[in-house]
Amino acid sequence: MKKNNLEYIKSEDIPKFLRIARQDNYIYYIFFKTLIETGMREGEAAALQRKDIDLKNRTITINKSLDFQREPDGDLFGNTKPIIQNE
Incomplete structure (x- = not known):
């Protein structure tokens, strides 16, 4: 499918x-x-660390994102994009 x-x-x-x-x-x-089941972005999944995954409670904490297009001297990890909700 193309869009x-x-x-x-x-x-x-x-x-x-x-x-x-x-x-x-x-x-x-x-x-x-993980991307398909959770809907998280690729940078968020790539930035996950073991401490972000709680197997007992079946939760994943998303608190950073890997910046695939960073500048050579830029930070490897950045903030996640905010979720915008319509009211």
């Missing part, structure tokens, strides 16, 4: 995509499954 020159995966193709990702590289599988 504004971007290609999106169809919902019905997600299980196949995850199956292939798991066969190719388990880390990619975990990364993409």
Whole structure:
């Protein structure tokens, strides 16, 4: 599916995509499954540390984002984007 020159995966193709990702590289599988299941952004998922994941309570704390387009001397991690809610 294309929208504004971007290609999106169809919902019905997600299980196949995850199956292939798991066969190719388990880390990619975990990364993409986390994005799909939680709705977090790639920079937020890439910035996760073990201390951010509480398996007992089944929660993930998102408190930073990896900046993939940072300047050479810029900070590697930045703030997350705020969630804007319509009232």
